[in-house]
Amino acid sequence: MSAKTRATLERERIEGFYTARRITELYLHPVQGKFDAVHLKEINRRIFQDLPKAGYPSLKPGEYRQAVPPHQDWVKERVMEGISVPSVVAYSAMDDKAIGQLNQTLDGINLTALSALSTENFSQAMGQLYAQLDYIHPFPDGNSRTLREFTRSLAENCGYELDWTRFNIDKHGRNVLCIARDLSVNLLALPHLRDHRTTRSVTLMLDQFAENRNMPDLLRDAIRPSRACAFEEWKEDEAMAAFPELSGAYNILQAAGAYGLRKFPEDRSQREEFIASVRMKIQRSLDAGEVPQGNTYRPA
Template identity: 50%
Template sequence: MTPKQREKIEADYTFNRIVELDLDPVRGNFDAAHLKEINRRIFQDLPGAGCDDVRPGEFRPPVPKGNDWMKQRGLASVDGAFFVAYSRMDKVALARLDKVLEDAKPIELRKLKTAEFTGRIAKIYVELDYIHPFDDGNSRTLRIFTRQLAKESGYELDWERFNRSDTGRDLLCIARDHCVNELAKPHIQHENTMRNILHTRDRVEGNLALPDLLRDAVRPSRAVAFEQMTEREAVKEHPELQEAYKTLHSAAACFESKMPGKPEAQDAGIDSVMNHIQNRLNAGETTDFSRCCAWEKQERQT
């Protein structure tokens, strides 16, 4: 089997399993066993398809003492080689994995506003990516894991937005690898590894780190529902949206009474209120929508 044939077989089989995971997620506690099961389900078909070296759902063996585990990466939109170093997957790394996963608790993450949640989910991802527990498929496994964690925490994490262009994919790789290399630096064993990592850091300096890059990819599920669903559907799924719609209806009645016979002005006023509510929902707020500067400004103009 040529590398190209192997790549096609892997892409075909794993694509179907990833779709299945979107429809039927792993039922777990967001612990190491949960991670393993996601990886197992993604790659379960490969050993029977001729890729006998694939070990679905198994952590990679530890790197021998004194050695580093480093990968070279090529980017589509930037010339040259880039390097990223990962953990040795030894006992220290396994203990770190368990420690990181202690923060992967939907019941706690649900309490966070959007900005804080984005920082927390990015930190979890970067830590897990540095540990890099599997021989292959870590990125696919971690995207599914963090997307499911976000969903159960009341958020939507749109990794797909970065797959729409080569530039988007490269920006994600740069942001992720930069954060991972910063975690890896204190544990690097060889000068050559350190030289490659520092050279990579110098080349990507000025790019966004992962928490900053994810700011536009993370939104509360109720904010998405308000934007995309009918009122009835949105309130059924997210009862806390009732106050948002109450504010919207009050604004509509207010504009109708103050601007009779001016439907375009009424629509403009309602749009301004909707934008205000949407912005507050995107930020993670669920109350006090009536304090709407855009609404008050529109009233003064009227």
């Protein structure tokens, strides 16, 4: 093993040790802000705040990376587990135009409008937002961890849960996420590339992974309304305390219980099966972003 490889592995070990703790802290106590540039920078600063004192004084957490020299592109090559073809991804030049684009994207975040979207449309909006911010790639390092926390907290503020951990269970999940991210970023990068060699590499990557899912599509698997999660996982009193709008869902469930008792007075197992089917229908409505209303149960 070369000295350079050993140094890289040691950096990854130290970085992983400190940042994992800081990300957990952010999960418990998120940065409070307006989801603007200041907010984004503060998330990056908090995640990487320990590294300058841990032997990497040149690292400046919370500061943007330097602009790329003219006629050059900022490109990374990613080697994924079990996949022989590397993924080449290109990012913005992080020049004044890119910073302006970053500010415009962040200023366009409207929590009220996002909160009113269905689950499908919210997933699309979050996938597009993530791809745009990832293409700009404002920081020298740690953009993915920063953006995951930024979008997770944003989703939470809009009444949704964005579970990034589902993509880190195994190498397949990690690869699916990497490919979706790089596909979406490269589509945004392609019109702005400066070097014909980068254009060729990015075009090849888009062709090689064309059949894979992009970020807006992928996030449909990771986003659910918070109230839907509460209805599924919490006790009724806890869910109602956090989400009073669930009253209609529980009223329907209670009415269905009374109907089931009349319909199947002597068959407990059939009643339980019936109630489970009603609960599943309510759950599907909640997962779609709908809020069931009513005080009675009407059989189909």
